[in-house]
Amino acid sequence: MSYILENGLMKIGNTYYEVALDATHGGIAYILDKSSNKNIVEGDASSNLWSATLDKGDPIVSSSYSEIKPVWDAANGTLTLSYTGAVSVQVTITSSDTPALKLQATVMNKSGANISNFELPDSLKIAEADVDNALIPMMPGAQLSSKFFTDGRTYVNEYPGVMFADYLAVNSKRGRITVYTQKGALLQPSLLGFEHLKDDAGFSKMTHSYRTWIEDTKTWLSPYLVINIGQDYPTTIHNYRSDNQIDKFKSLTEKLGEAAPTYFASPMYKLDIAVLKVKFADISDAIINKLNIPGMIHFVAFQTGGHDHNYPDFIPPDKKWGTTADFAEAVKLIHSRGGLVVPYTNFSWWNNHGPMLAKLPADTPLTSIINIKDSHGLPGFESFGPNSGFVMNIHNKFVQDKITEQHKALLNDVGVDAIFEDQWGARSAPYDFNPSGLDTDDPSTSYFEGVLGHYRDQSNSNLMTEVGVDVLANDGVGFMGTNYLWDMLGYRSATADVTTYYPMAAMLLRDKVLLYQHDLAAEMWTKNKDMLRWNLAQGYGLSNAFLDSSISGLNMDNPWLNLVGVFQKYALSNYADQLATAYDDLGNNVTRTTFSTYTVYSNWDLTHTYTLNGNTLSAGGVVAQANDGSVTAGVFTVFNGSPLSDGDHYLVEVRSPTEIKVFQPVGADMNIHIHKDASWSKVTVTAYGYDGTSLGAVTADVTDDSVKFNYTNTINGRLVGYYQIAPAT
Structure with missing residues (x-):
C-alpha cells in the first residue's frame, strides 16, 4: 500500500490499482486498473465523493466543501476525510494488499431536514464507448451489452426488490470494476444502476445510493462500500458472497434434512384448483394417479373467492373444493406417491375488500397494521388487475399472529411441506413510517428488517417466495421467479433488448435455496426447448402446470410433464x-456453465447444431453432463456418433455399474446407439413404463462395446418410460 500527495491529488495505490482523489474536495479523479494500465473511472475537480438528498431543499454535495482535513494512517491503510457543515460527513477509505478498497461514511445531520438518500460513492464515471458489458443483479443476473451504454440509456432500481443483491460490475476495454455493499447489522436499501450523463458526453455513472431516513440532529453510519478493481464476475460474486457471509448461511441440506433429496428431485407442478375446477376429493384420479414422475405440487387459488381474495385466510379452503380434511387427504395421497405440497399464499398484501x-x-385500527409509506401517513396500497389491497406491516403483532395461525393450519392440519409466500422477494422495499417497526429501525430499514424477522420466526415453515433477495436465502428454501418474465411482459424496456442472462444467483446462493421460474406465469413453464436450455444454463429447476394452455384444460398426457420430471429426477x-x-462463452453462441460435478453446454444458436463428445446438440439445444459420465441429459440430433431420426430428441442416459437407462420423454421413434460396458458380453434390452412395470424385452444389435436398438415410444399401446440395458445372466 502507498499514499502520496502529488499535483493536487491524494493517491492510494497497491499492486492492483491506484485511486486518486482531489485534494480540495475529495472527489475521485480517477481509478487506474493496473492490469490494463488504464483508468477504469474518470473524474474531475467537480467530482463528488458523496452527496446527500434532503426531503426538502437542495441536495448537499461533497464538492461544495473546501476543507476536508485528510488524515492518512499508514499502519491501518486508512485515509480519513472530514467534511464539516450543515451535513457533517467523515469518510474513511481503507486499502489493503488486495484488489479491493472500502469506503464508509459517518453522517451527522444538522440541516434542518431529513436525509432521504446518501450516495456513496458519487461520480463513478465510466467511458461508454469502452464498455464491453456490465452485470446488474436482476434475477438471476442481467448482463447488459455495450449497446446499453452506446445508446446512452439509464436504468436504476432498488435493492431489495428489483435487484436481488447490492452489486454492480463493469467489464471495459479499460479494465474491470465492481461496486457492492458489505452489509452491517441492518440491511440498508439502495438504488443501483447506470445513469447516462447528459452533461458529460460519452460517460455513464455507476449509481450507488443508500436510501436513508436520517432525521435532523441524528447520526448515521453507512455500511462498507467495497470497490473491486481488475477482477472478473465469478471472483467478485464470490467476494460478495464471502464479505456478506452468505457462505455461512444455512445450507439446503441443513434446512430440509432428510427431505432434501425429495426436493432436489422435484419439478414444480402448478395446480390451479379454480381454473382446473377439480375438487380435493377428485385430485387423486384426475391428476396424481396419472402423474408419471412425482414432484412439488403447487396449489393455487384454493381459498374462499380464489386468487387474490380472502387474504390472509387461506384455511379453511373454499367449500366448493372441499373441507380442510379433504385437502389433508389429498396431501396424504401426494406424499404416498413420493411428492411434496407447497401451497401459494400471500401474507404481505391483504385485499381491502376481504372479510x-x-x-x-x-383495538386494531387499519393504520396500525399496514405499511405507511411516507411521513404524511400515506398507506401502502397496491392493485393487481381488478383486485386492490394494502401492504402489511410485518412488525405488528396482530399481523404476526394471523400469519402464525395460518402457518399452523397449513402445516399441521393440512400437512403441507413448505409454504410459498408471494411478494416478499419481489417488492421494492418501501419506506415504512408505521410506529410498529420504529423502536429498533428507521423508516428506511423498517419494512425489510420486518421481513427478515418474519423469515427467522417462521424458518421451520420452509418458506419460498417470489423472485428472491440474497439475505432471504439464510432462512428460506426457495426462490421462484426471474427477470426474464418481466422482459417478456415488457416491464424492462430500458434493458430487455440488451440483456443476456448470467448465472450470478447460481454462483451466489444455489447451495442455500432452490431456484425455479415464476410459480404462476405460463410463459415460464418448461414446455419448449428454449426454456429448458435457459433453465439448465442458469442452474434453475424445472416447472410446468397441469393446465395445458394449448387446449385450455387439464392434460395429463402432456409429454412435457414427463420431460420436466425425467430431467429433474435423473439429472x-x-x-x-x-x-x-x-x-464461459465458447464462441459461436455456445456457453458452458460449470458446477462441481456437472457441466452444462448451451447452444444459443437457433439455426446451427453443435457437436460435443460425439453428440450433436440440436439448434438451440442443451446438454447437462455428469463429469464422471454417469448422466447425459440433453436435446440431440446425433447421439454417440449415430444420427437419430428427424427432429429433436430429448434424451437422458443414466449409467451405473449394473445397468444403463435411456429415457426419451419427448421425441420421435428412433434407432439409438448406446456404449456399453465392454465386460458385458451379453445384454438384454427391456422396455419399462414410468412406474417400473416391464413392457417386455426388445431386439438389439450388440457388439463388443455398443448396443443398438429401436426406441419406440409405445409398446402395444402402452407408453414407454425408459429402456434398460443390463448384462444378461
Whole structure:
C-alpha cells in the first residue's frame, strides 16, 4: 500500500490499482486498473465523493466543501476525510494488499431536514464507448451489452426488490470494476444502476445510493462500500458472497434434512384448483394417479373467492373444493406417491375488500397494521388487475399472529411441506413510517428488517417466495421467479433488448435455496426447448402446470410433464444444491456453465447444431453432463456418433455399474446407439413404463462395446418410460 500527495491529488495505490482523489474536495479523479494500465473511472475537480438528498431543499454535495482535513494512517491503510457543515460527513477509505478498497461514511445531520438518500460513492464515471458489458443483479443476473451504454440509456432500481443483491460490475476495454455493499447489522436499501450523463458526453455513472431516513440532529453510519478493481464476475460474486457471509448461511441440506433429496428431485407442478375446477376429493384420479414422475405440487387459488381474495385466510379452503380434511387427504395421497405440497399464499398484501380487513377488532385500527409509506401517513396500497389491497406491516403483532395461525393450519392440519409466500422477494422495499417497526429501525430499514424477522420466526415453515433477495436465502428454501418474465411482459424496456442472462444467483446462493421460474406465469413453464436450455444454463429447476394452455384444460398426457420430471429426477437432482463456479462463452453462441460435478453446454444458436463428445446438440439445444459420465441429459440430433431420426430428441442416459437407462420423454421413434460396458458380453434390452412395470424385452444389435436398438415410444399401446440395458445372466 502507498499514499502520496502529488499535483493536487491524494493517491492510494497497491499492486492492483491506484485511486486518486482531489485534494480540495475529495472527489475521485480517477481509478487506474493496473492490469490494463488504464483508468477504469474518470473524474474531475467537480467530482463528488458523496452527496446527500434532503426531503426538502437542495441536495448537499461533497464538492461544495473546501476543507476536508485528510488524515492518512499508514499502519491501518486508512485515509480519513472530514467534511464539516450543515451535513457533517467523515469518510474513511481503507486499502489493503488486495484488489479491493472500502469506503464508509459517518453522517451527522444538522440541516434542518431529513436525509432521504446518501450516495456513496458519487461520480463513478465510466467511458461508454469502452464498455464491453456490465452485470446488474436482476434475477438471476442481467448482463447488459455495450449497446446499453452506446445508446446512452439509464436504468436504476432498488435493492431489495428489483435487484436481488447490492452489486454492480463493469467489464471495459479499460479494465474491470465492481461496486457492492458489505452489509452491517441492518440491511440498508439502495438504488443501483447506470445513469447516462447528459452533461458529460460519452460517460455513464455507476449509481450507488443508500436510501436513508436520517432525521435532523441524528447520526448515521453507512455500511462498507467495497470497490473491486481488475477482477472478473465469478471472483467478485464470490467476494460478495464471502464479505456478506452468505457462505455461512444455512445450507439446503441443513434446512430440509432428510427431505432434501425429495426436493432436489422435484419439478414444480402448478395446480390451479379454480381454473382446473377439480375438487380435493377428485385430485387423486384426475391428476396424481396419472402423474408419471412425482414432484412439488403447487396449489393455487384454493381459498374462499380464489386468487387474490380472502387474504390472509387461506384455511379453511373454499367449500366448493372441499373441507380442510379433504385437502389433508389429498396431501396424504401426494406424499404416498413420493411428492411434496407447497401451497401459494400471500401474507404481505391483504385485499381491502376481504372479510379480515372488513372486521378488524376494535383495538386494531387499519393504520396500525399496514405499511405507511411516507411521513404524511400515506398507506401502502397496491392493485393487481381488478383486485386492490394494502401492504402489511410485518412488525405488528396482530399481523404476526394471523400469519402464525395460518402457518399452523397449513402445516399441521393440512400437512403441507413448505409454504410459498408471494411478494416478499419481489417488492421494492418501501419506506415504512408505521410506529410498529420504529423502536429498533428507521423508516428506511423498517419494512425489510420486518421481513427478515418474519423469515427467522417462521424458518421451520420452509418458506419460498417470489423472485428472491440474497439475505432471504439464510432462512428460506426457495426462490421462484426471474427477470426474464418481466422482459417478456415488457416491464424492462430500458434493458430487455440488451440483456443476456448470467448465472450470478447460481454462483451466489444455489447451495442455500432452490431456484425455479415464476410459480404462476405460463410463459415460464418448461414446455419448449428454449426454456429448458435457459433453465439448465442458469442452474434453475424445472416447472410446468397441469393446465395445458394449448387446449385450455387439464392434460395429463402432456409429454412435457414427463420431460420436466425425467430431467429433474435423473439429472438436475444430482447437483441441485451445487454452486455454479464458472460461465464461459465458447464462441459461436455456445456457453458452458460449470458446477462441481456437472457441466452444462448451451447452444444459443437457433439455426446451427453443435457437436460435443460425439453428440450433436440440436439448434438451440442443451446438454447437462455428469463429469464422471454417469448422466447425459440433453436435446440431440446425433447421439454417440449415430444420427437419430428427424427432429429433436430429448434424451437422458443414466449409467451405473449394473445397468444403463435411456429415457426419451419427448421425441420421435428412433434407432439409438448406446456404449456399453465392454465386460458385458451379453445384454438384454427391456422396455419399462414410468412406474417400473416391464413392457417386455426388445431386439438389439450388440457388439463388443455398443448396443443398438429401436426406441419406440409405445409398446402395444402402452407408453414407454425408459429402456434398460443390463448384462444378461
